[in-house]
Amino acid sequence: MSVNELSQRHALVLDAVHRLLRRGAMRNLGKMVNKMHPAEVAKVVRHLEDRTEKRIVVGLLEDLEARAEVLSELDPDSIVAVFTQMSTQAQLGVLRALSSDDAADLLGWLPPEVASTLIPQLTATDAEMVELLGYPEETAGGIMTPEFLAVPSTATAGDAIARLQGAADAEMVFYIYVVDAAGILEGVLSLRELLTVPPDRPVTQVMVTPVIRARVDVDQEEVARLTARYNLLAVPVVDEAERLVGIITVDDVIDVIREEATEDMLKMSGTSVDTEYTLTAGSFKAARLRIPWLLANVVGGVISALLLMYFSVTLKTVLAVTAFIPVSMALGGSLGLQSATIVVRGLATGRIELSDVRRVFMRESRVGAMVGLVCGGLVGLIAMAWQSPWLGLVVGVSLFLASCVAVTIGTLVPMLFESIKIDPAVASGPLVTMLNDLTGLLIYLSLATWMLWLLAPGGHP
């Protein structure tokens, strides 16, 4: 199936599911979903509005592995809603079918009373997933799976292949790790290399060293950067003593990269990842999460109002000054947001480091000056032709100054946040926009007042 066929097919499937649900034709619906790829079922379930409907569709899946796979593709709220409706037997089956990292996440999202009844019923081998609960969600430890393949440094290539053939449940195997007697990571073997050497060759002669690795406590964003930079398929995770404790596979890294990008985009616009459109999330919750950053506008608006009243003599003297208030605020706000976006994204992808601050700042300053010249010149000329030469001059000069300030604020605010270890995406968008709106207004009104004072007979208005 090609991509276009897939999305057409998806619309048809969703339609069919809706129809069967409405008719209560559970047998036909069951036949249909059991024939579908779990990723497709997940997509359908995500688009169902009703939680009962979600539960019905997932419940129809006979294979617990398939149920687990569908669940692992859903958003946390839907997962919990669907999961808590299952029988304890099915819950345990699903937990076992999930990879340990997903199972640990799920246990963490469940209401404590549900989780605490399930945990004692998990067998000793399931204990790993419980252990994973101990790591914060967005660290290497939180996203790793403890299911990896490792051989002792005394093994041969043949031993490693036998180990591979015997392993049933290792998630997406491409590398076999070599560890010493204490479990300390020593090297890595690629599957392909193993096939091309004689079976009696010691693994220490085939393995690659040193191994790129991540400590359990590093941020998941760092893991993503590492994977992208070194083109890895899996990153081994080690504890404080350099012992191998888990791996992070590339499919989980892709999820991290997508999530982090989504998060940064939403944060820049002053919302949060929890308001991402989950099609069923409550609008009340969304509004509650979005209002705090919009209050930046309220605060900015009140300060603007005070500024305008402070300069009311100027406005009363020449009403035309009012006409260019909007553009004096908007240009700086937008330009600053551009700078902030470039810096925030650069810091996230590693293209910009904190040590580049001087260079980034110099470049943005030049951009600010050029933008100020072009846009300030343009609006200044319009104001000159339409109103009066002196107002045109005031508008032009203040747009130029506001542009220079805007890129400065846009560059320095996220850099400052980064240096004091606050996520630069969090407050940059709304804060930079508000600061630049206010600066633009202040520059414009001050210049206009000063100019009026100069023009007034006797030197004051």
Add this chain to the structure above:
Amino acid sequence: MSVNELSQRHALVLDAVHRLLRRGAMRNLGKMVNKMHPAEVAKVVRHLEDRTEKRIVVGLLEDLEARAEVLSELDPDSIVAVFTQMSTQAQLGVLRALSSDDAADLLGWLPPEVASTLIPQLTATDAEMVELLGYPEETAGGIMTPEFLAVPSTATAGDAIARLQGAADAEMVFYIYVVDAAGILEGVLSLRELLTVPPDRPVTQVMVTPVIRARVDVDQEEVARLTARYNLLAVPVVDEAERLVGIITVDDVIDVIREEATEDMLKMSGTSVDTEYTLTAGSFKAARLRIPWLLANVVGGVISALLLMYFSVTLKTVLAVTAFIPVSMALGGSLGLQSATIVVRGLATGRIELSDVRRVFMRESRVGAMVGLVCGGLVGLIAMAWQSPWLGLVVGVSLFLASCVAVTIGTLVPMLFESIKIDPAVASGPLVTMLNDLTGLLIYLSLATWMLWLLAPGGHP
């Protein structure tokens, strides 16, 4: 090395390279870079300001494979600058060492006269990379590599393993594809599965069908979505006749996902991916790319000025009306940008489809109403206490109305773009902000004028 150590190390390395370059200590520098991982060298080269310095460092790498790997991690401008300085012999060597997809990109970036002297010197097997030049850069065909492993449907598991052992240059092999006599893709074999079945088993009994695939002409974003959804390590690419012509490996997909996210973020703020901070890119070019969208502010500013002059009687009558102009513009602009960001990102990740328009719109409308009640109520009360009850009422009601309009525009503009096949990220940010600024202003001034007319003795001001 853990992540923290890596970034500390990077600062030290960069420092050392700078020092050695300044002292002209080429032998020591050569020793140093030849011992480093190509990904690290690439990072160093990206941070050098001077093109001559970039060229020197890359030129010191003795291994052409390493040179190719460093080049493939750089931005197009630096690649061309460094590459064109090499000898023709080295250029040919690097082209051969690059994977075909990267080589084809490089040939495409070179000045035509340079590319046309190189292409005839490439041997027959290099012809593949030239063929790749034919596909647009951001399609499956443009990012695929023609180096994949395939066996005929008559082969056995043992044949497939032998094929794997014989293949030297296949890029990141994890799957072996099964094709019929005409080259049409029939199934896929996983490396691990091959190792666990008897060697004489026909591949048709081991292969997985149907295979998730991409047509050469689909957008790279669709390939990324497919890889993420189905957790694939490589996506096979087929032509119109369903013949297997290449594969896209997961490391390239990661690059696509990061690039697309960067692109969307920058576009939303009205810049373009070409202005992304490359540390050496010219500020003139950056300004030229950023000004067009800032002109949206100029146009919006001029329209605002006309509106304000149109309503000048109102402003002259009660100057305090001016005080709340900024907030009446800003709140709607920010709120609309939030909605637009959620929709743009949702469309990009596949969480939102065009068919969800009604549901997204309903949710955003509820959010808009709630935000309008809270923020409108707050600013309205402030205006009431500070100025006059009627102005408070005008401010509150217009903020409420502006919020409702803002979410509508923020939701519908990107959806409209998507439906007419314009990238919704491109114009949404600046356009939505400008439209909402203007609507907010228009609503506020109209309401204020109407209220003044009601309050005026005799029914008109």
